[in-house]
Amino acid sequence: MSNATETELRAGHSTLGRQVALPVLGLAFLTFLATWATTFQWIDETRTVLGMTVLTLFGVALLLMAAGVAGIGVLSRFGFLDTTPSPTAGLPVGIVFGTLWAFIGMAVSLQYIGNTIVYWGPIAFVLGAVGLLTATLPREDIGSTVPSAVLLAVLGGLIVAGVLDATWVYEAEWTGAIFPGSELIPLLVSVATLLGVWSAGKAKEGFGAQGREVGAFYIIGTVVFSMLSVLALLIWFIVKNGLDTFLTGASLTGGHLNVPFASISFPFIEVPFVTNVTGSLFVETPGVMPAVVGTLWLVFGAVLFAVPLGVGAAVFLTEYADQGRFTQVVEVATNGLWSTPSIVFGLFGLAFLVPRISGGNSIFVGQLVLGFMLLPLVLITSWESIKAVPDEYRDASAALGVSKWQTIRSVVIPAAMPGTITGVILGVGRIAGETAPLLLVFGGAPYPSKSPNVVGQFSFSTEPPFITNQALLEPASALPYQLYATITAGVFPRPEIYSNQEFGWGTALVLLLVVLGLYAIGVASRLYFRRKLHYE
């Protein structure tokens, strides 16, 4: 765009800068991905591509990036490119480079001079100061390209020259662990490419305010992208490793669905891993049925305990209590309960409930403890949603001569229900995956051979407490506890069918399905209710 009508109002950066910056950006993104692929060992670091090992290739890529970035910076400085740089790259940039150089100085001098602060201290300080000044003193186009180009070139050069290669090992003074080049180099290179991305992004927009914006966008975008990839990878690991176990003996029509109270049964999906017991010698495929049933009972009991308490307290706090000290205390207490570590709830159950209820681990205590954990979330969400009910509703109802309690029952609570339901579902998702307190108050045998039969165990007597339920007072298993038990037990009782790890992955997958299913329902219902509120 070098025609005569070019003015300041048109984006004022040259195409040459762009043409150099874009390939550098592309190369940096590719290298970034490749380094992580190498770290995850999808690419073997000793593999040769284009006659070079992967690591050497990284080095070459870094050198190319360095040349490109430095080229744009220098051309811009001497006026060959139409850019809009600020007088300086700024103090934050200087601090980043200063810290990087200080660390380099420290690591190198620790390794080659000695583990005394008298030696490495001054070196780190001097290098840090040089890094800071070289980034901040020159104009922005130099200050934000040349320092990163130097870092890229040093690292790339060392790799290409073979000083750093797969067999090189960093043996640190301060730890027993060692850092082999095959693992360390991809890491260093990926950090360096981030620098390259930043410099090239700035250069692409001709530096200045808009250059900084693009640089920040690329860095943050890359970071968020990696974060999401890691989280997606976690799920993928579980699905990949657990699916085989999960589907052992599964078929679409092999099972039977029995219609209750009628002797009809339909062919149905069969997943023996979910429907079989764990510890019996008589089943072909050991499954996690007892744990599934245990989790269901735990969640059921916790909800039964927490929802009336939480909603009741929320109603009292919004409708009856004066807004002041008391509500403030309750709010702080609720938030405190919400952030209390789960293991502390377990300790409390162990000290308070276990001796008074069952004298040992039991389902009932587990239900109560998880109920305690669920309570603050139910309270907070229903509090929020009752507060969100407009006062006009209450006034309108009162103006019709309806009493306060009738108004609460027929106007306030129904209007607050959606929010509360969503909160409960999200909370259930959290407690269904909770393990720590269960270790202390709930868990029983690692591989149970039957599911807890709570419904059939109620018995009545003339002695207090008149009603007892033996099943509720016995330990059981739940999905997260089952996974923990599998991890710590070491050997699966029937190794010919599953190894310990295979069974663990399967359990993890079932647990993940249950918990994420609950969360998905919670998030979806929140979206649904929100839409309904906004558009109706």
Next chain:
Amino acid sequence: MSSNTVDTDQMDSQLTTSGETAEDIEDAWSDYQFQGEAKLSVEDLDVYYGDEQAIQSVSMNIPEESVTALIGPSGCGKSTFLRCLNRMNDRISSARVEGSVEFDGENIYGGRTNLVELRKRIGMVFQAPNPFPKSIKDNISYGPRKHGDLETGLLPSLLGRDDTAEEMDLVERCLKQAALWDEVNDRLDDNALGLSGGQQQRLCIARCLAVDPDVILMDEPASALDPIATAKIEDLIEQLAEEYTVVVVTHNMQQAARISDQTAVFLTGGELVEYDDTEKIFENPESQRVDDYITGKFG
């Protein structure tokens, strides 16, 4: 995206719905001549929010160094139109703009417009005062600082490029221009959120002046203020017109009559019905609908 061609079908349908003939409309404003140069010229501007059309084929020239008022009933699209002039509508993802707006002869909806440069030269004051939660001084120096015109702090002072003195001059000049200096000169380091509504709005005007724009857009700048504060803002607008091109949206007809040199009347549906000297609009409008609106028969 943007097209400069006139969509005749649309034009026709719009005219039939408005209930007047094409000649009436044309006569009402298209041959409006004013003294001096056109700073902004808008041609066939259409704005859609999703499927809904908010501005219908508006064309008008806005003269420099004067106050142009945009009036009309609420929902007539006058604020939308104003936000097109510095492309603030880009913030709304469902908004779509067609047509052209030329600023000093250059189409700001042409490709590769530098929004930063554009908004530096066309400043804006919003309906509700929106000072930053910073000190009064920092509110004023925010713009120049972001554009690299002012540098203060540790690094610039080490490099000998410290602009603290310039900053103080700028703050004083802008606050004086916005008639706020006498009220706040002893507390420049206080948080701007502690000022009264009227002071906050004048601070926002001062903040806008600090960037030294050519055009100042004001979106009902006095609607959230009490009568005394409103009077101060109105005085200020009249003074600003000596140096700047001011475009002000208002729903208050008396205000428009008091402060503006020319007035454009928008009516429901986002059409520009009449545009002329303010005196003419208020005393002898061409269009019957404008007359009805001005005399309060509807609106």
Next chain:
Amino acid sequence: MLQQIPYRAGEFARDVPRRLRSYRARTDDEALLIHALGGLTTLLTFVLFFQSSKWTVIPLLGFVAVTAVGWRRQQAEVAKGLTFLTTIATVSILALIIGFLLWESKDIVEHMGLGLLTKAEEPLWGASNEGQIYSLTPMMMGTALTTLIATAIAAPLGIAGAIFISEMAPTRVREVVKPGIELMAGIPSITYGFIGLTILNQYFYAEFRTPTIGNYFAAGIMIGLMALPTVVTVSEDAISTVPESMKSGSLAMGSTEWQTTKSVTMPAALSGVSAGVLLGVGRAMGETMAATVMLSHTKGFPSPAFDVFSNYGETLTTVIAFEGGSASGLQLSALFAGGVVLFFTVMVLSIASQWVEWRMQQKLGGEK
């Protein structure tokens, strides 16, 4: 100020009889009786339960009966009383937790004194020729190390993620990423632990030759990943409460979006974002399962202190989870003391984050 305190106290004291009178005047005799009976039976139930009496069920049935009768005759009053009881129950749970933690850790405090928190020489844990010694110091060190590593990961990445979601991402990306991150918050910690154990620990052991399988560094990374969604969601909420008009004001002056984010949005949201980070730190500190399965449960001090690859590995949470099931006597008491340390640290973080958030609302003029 000081003179006002007795004045206010007097005011309050005079207020109590007035309130009582007004309560008495508003409530008819029958409702009063039901309230009294309900309160009495609740109290009795709790006292008997506390005494582990098998007669607990009697007042409980009494309470149910009173409620049932009351519900038929005085529904509004009973509903009010019940909601009041639920509020009291919530607060008392917290009070009970604090009380029991302190009570159960009394023995070890008497036995060890301040050494419980400061003793740094061997023997550190268990019965030895010096008698029974339980020192929480190595576990506090372990908790500090894992929390530091986790925060170093979760804070910058979480803030970057929050900025990306609320300020940078196009609407469509945001609609996918935000619920996605919330889903991540739902993955159970034991699952993270299992992945960490089978993949991360093995990786460090095989490639970096760590002295044992399991180290603070790997556990810290996993805990950081787990705390990440908390930081992202809370910070994102804070950033999106900054009014749009403030951002428009900045953009209309020709600042770039990034300048607006950096100089207007982030400073205004700073306290909310730091509340998010504090909550994340709290989560990381209280995180149990991932660390329990990933760490080696060897108690001691790495040397130098920042050697996060050493063979030591035990935190406050892991020692409770790992030994709580089988411990008794002084050892159990020491675990409760660990719980006290943990609980109060996290409580301080929680209260600090609430205070910070309250400050933010004040600063933005109370608008939300």
